[in-house]
Amino acid sequence: MKPPSPAPINSSAGKPAAPEKIGAATGRQPVADRLATVAAGGQVPAEVHDLVRREPAVLEIDQFNLWYGTKQALHAVSMPIPHGKVTALVGPSGCGKSTLLRSVNRLNDLVPSVRISGDMRLNGDSIYDPRMDVIELRKRMGMVFQRPNPFPMSIYENVVYALRIDGESNRGVLDEVCETSLRGAALWDEVKDRLSDSALGLSGGQQQRLCIARAIAAEPEVLLLDEPCSALDPIATGKVEDLIQELRGRYSVLIVTHNMQQASRSSDYTAFMYLGRLIEYGPTPDIFTKPVLRETEAYVTGRFG
Ligand SMILES: Nc1ncnc2c1ncn2[C@@H]1O[C@H](COP(=O)(O)OP(=O)(O)OP(=O)(O)O)[C@@H](O)[C@H]1O
Numbered sequence: 001m002k003p004p005s006p007a008p009i010n011s012s013a014g015k016p017a018a019p020e021k022i023g024a025a026t027g028r029q030p031v032a033d034r035l036a037t038v039a040a041g042g043q044v045p046a047e048v049h050d051l052v053r054r055e056p057a058v059l060e061i062d063q064f065n066l067w068y069g070t071k072q073a074l075h076a077v078s079m080p081i082p083h084g085k086v087t088a089l090v091g092p093s094g095c096g097k098s099t100l101l102r103s104v105n106r107l108n109d110l111v112p113s114v115r116i117s118g119d120m121r122l123n124g125d126s127i128y129d130p131r132m133d134v135i136e137l138r139k140r141m142g143m144v145f146q147r148p149n150p151f152p153m154s155i156y157e158n159v160v161y162a163l164r165i166d167g168e169s170n171r172g173v174l175d176e177v178c179e180t181s182l183r184g185a186a187l188w189d190e191v192k193d194r195l196s197d198s199a200l201g202l203s204g205g206q207q208q209r210l211c212i213a214r215a216i217a218a219e220p221e222v223l224l225l226d227e228p229c230s231a232l233d234p235i236a237t238g239k240v241e242d243l244i245q246e247l248r249g250r251y252s253v254l255i256v257t258h259n260m261q262q263a264s265r266s267s268d269y270t271a272f273m274y275l276g277r278l279i280e281y282g283p284t285p286d287i288f289t290k291p292v293l294r295e296t297e298a299y300v301t302g303r304f305g
């Protein structure tokens with residue numbers, strides 16, 4: 001079945017609304033509320049800051065649309081994800097953050113009603129090319145979900161899982177990757193004396209760091225984290241946040257979070273989404289202290305959502 005046509009561009013106004021600078025004395029009347037335009041089914045141009053565009057991209061999302069049956073969940077999303085940086089995706093519940101993340105490693109292929117158009121590229125390789133081997137693609141990415149999902153096996157075997165799948169059996173190699181990954185996930189000191197114990201015996205926060213260790217053991221080109229701290233207490237959250245800080249520079253991370261403090265502390269860039277659209281995307285300090293759009297300011301300061 002052919003997907004329905006994308007929503008008309010800015011159907012209510014006929015042409016895209018010009019960005020309104022907050023804090024700047026523009027002398028203009030306030031422009032039409034972008035969020036109302038979007039809520040009415042229209043499209044507004046995303047405000048993507050120049051600094052984002054100047055970064056080399058590990059991942060490029062290109063005019064990506066996604067439908068669940070007849071309901072469109074992502075509308076012409078275009079955004080580069082900078083290499084070696086932490087990029088936070090924020091926006092109200094249901095705006096499509098998880099859908100976008102799941103689309104990156106084609107987990108949405110498993111949902112029968114899903115249709116897409118547009119593309120994404122991982123280091124230049126088309127993710128939606130029909131010739132793309134999805135199993136190989138997923139090996140190039142790590143994904144960590146809201147609830148930790150350690151496998152029912154030892155801590156050690158969880159971490160080296162990807163290597164085992166690839167047929168690695170050299171104990172020296174496995175031991176080294178296990179230690180490096182657990183150190184990288186700030187978990188080594190807590191588990192080094194119990195590596196053969198079941199991973200299911202770890203606390204929730206430890207399990208989540210184990211899942212991150214398992215993901216980084218495979219040396220992914222991009223690490224996708226979907227609200228990795230939402231099931232954790234404040235202390236465990238602090239540890240995972242510290243870990244994300246440490247991953248900065250070494251890994252390319254795309255993280256979904258509802259926690260504005262977390263986004264502002266842990267990320268280099270922040271993208272604000274609303275009803276399946278990218279609204280504004282820029283360096284995190286700018287998004288939190290001087291966003292271009294007043295809608296972004298309203299969201300990050302907690303005035304809606
Ligand atoms: N499997 C599915 N089938 C049908 N609709 C879906 C499915 N998954 C998500 N949706 C819908 O797509 C939209 C985006 O959902 P998504 O889970 O991506 O939002 P989100 O931004 O991650 O929200 P939250 O912050 O609550 O996790 C919502 O309207 C949701 O109801």
Ligand SMILES: [Mg+2]
Pocket residue numbers: 097098099
């Ligand atoms: Mg979600």
